[in-house]
Amino acid sequence: MVKLSSWTKHSGKSRINDASGSVNDETATGSFPVIRKKPPRLVEGSRMARLLSSLLIAVLCASLGWGYVIQLNNSTSIYETMSEEELTRLIGETSTQAQSLQQRKTELSNQLNMLQEAANKQQEAQRIAKQNEQTSGLLSGRLPATGKGVVITIDRGSRQRVDASTMFQLLEELRNAGVEVMELNDVRIVTSTYIDDTKNGLICDGKNISAPYTLKAIGDPQNLQNAVTIAGGVGSRLKVKFGSEVTVTPDDNIEISKTRQPSQYKYAKTIE
Amino acid sequence: MAAVLGLIIGVIVGIFVKPDIPIVLQPYLPIMVVAALDALLGAARSYFERSFSDRVFIISFISNVLTATLLVLLGNQLGVGSQLQTAVIVVLGIRIFSNVSAIRRFIFKG
Structure with missing residues (x-):
């Protein structure tokens, strides 16, 4: 009985304690830290020790x-604090990258060179094609021409009419002298030009022409003049045999505007 | 009080005085700072818990910094410096987080 009362007394006291504790303490969950009373100082230091x-x-x-501030302002390179392995790895990576970039650069510059070469080739081909076009255009009579040369006039022969072979000889002499473009009485002289005799004049490429003949020739004026007026040449033959007056006038600006359509080649093909 | 004063003084001194940290010490400075921060926050927590002891704080501060530095030094010597540095930072970071959360509870519970 005594024992029991002591038990109840004890438990009652503890309950009272709990009650007093639950007023301002919620430590039931146990997860929150407990605010304890400030424990008494273990070793009561002197005033000097506390200050210290x-x-x-x-x-x-x-x-x-x-x-903290020093580390914040630390602007030195991060490489200084790296270990040897890290630096080795970094250098390896960097050099690999540089190598691949170099390779890429080489590839790209090769490509650029190839493209430039191709462009140059094309340009060159275009230039040659244009030149050829001009040359063949002048040669075939497709293009009008201008330049210095001579104008040769041959009037009606006093003894007999100028025949086709002599006229053709004149053209050949001029060709030998390096004539480039010729026009005879409004007929453009090309490689396929023919001259034939008619009853009262000449026929040149299907067109009747008669004296006086006017032959415009573009080329070196001196050479052309020499080719006609050379002693024993076609000029003197015209004078002596046919009695016609031949005048050769050098001109710095001869214009030959007559053109003709080039013939379409039917059988001949170029060899590539 | 002394701690806050000391922090302010340290920052001001750090702004105006910029010495060259020796290269040997450079990799350890950030670890030291983090360890000291952990110690400081631990002290703050114990202050809120009313169990702050200046002696414990001083010893924990110094031992924190020394342990972190020596651990990283050991790691460097063993060739796992960067990994161990990461480990130390992670552990200290976790501790800082738990300290901060404890402090937060004290502040917002009143």
């Missing part, structure tokens, strides 16, 4: 702040 520890705390915190 405060000072030490201040110094430590100061060193923390100092270190």
Whole structure:
């Protein structure tokens, strides 16, 4: 009985304790930290020792702040703090990258060279084609021409009419002298031009022409003049045999506007 | 009080005085700072718990910094410096987070 009462007394006391504790303490969950009373100082230090520890705390915190700011302002290269392996790996990576970039550069510059070459080739081909077009155009009579040369006039022969073979000889002499473009009485002289006799004149490429003949020739004026007026040449033959007046006038600006359509080649093909 | 004062003084001194940290010490400075921060936050927590002891704080501060530095140094010597550095940072970061959450509870529970 005594024992029992002591039990109840004990439990009652503890309940009272619990009740007093639950007024401002909610430690039931156990997960929240308990605010304890400030424990009594274990070793009661002297005033000097407390000041010293405060000072030490201040110094430590100061060193923390100092270190933080220093690290914040630390702008030195990160490579200095890297280990040897990291640096080796980094150098390997970098050199591999540089190598691949170099390779890419070589490839691209090769491509560029090829493209430039191709462009140059095309340009060259275009230039040659244009030149050929001009040359063949002048040669075939497709293009009008201008330049310095001579104008040769042959009037009606006093003894007999100028015949086709002599006229053709004149053309051949001029060709030998390096004539480039010719026109005889409004007929463009090309490689296929023919001259034949008619009853009262000449026929040149299907067109009747009669004296006086006017032959415009573009070429070196001196050479052309020499070719006609050379002693024993076609000029003197015209004078002596046919009695016609031959005048050769050099001109710096001869214009030959007569053109003709080039014939379409039916059988001949170029060899590639 | 002394801690806050010390922090302010340290930051000001750090802004104006910029010494050249020796190269040997450079990799350890960030670890030291983080360890010290952890110690400081632990102290703050114990302050809120009313169990702050300046002696414990000083010893924990110094031992934190020294342990972190020595651990990284050991890692460097063993060739796992960067990994161990990461490990130390992670552990200290976890501790900082738990300290901060404890402090937060004290502040917002009143």
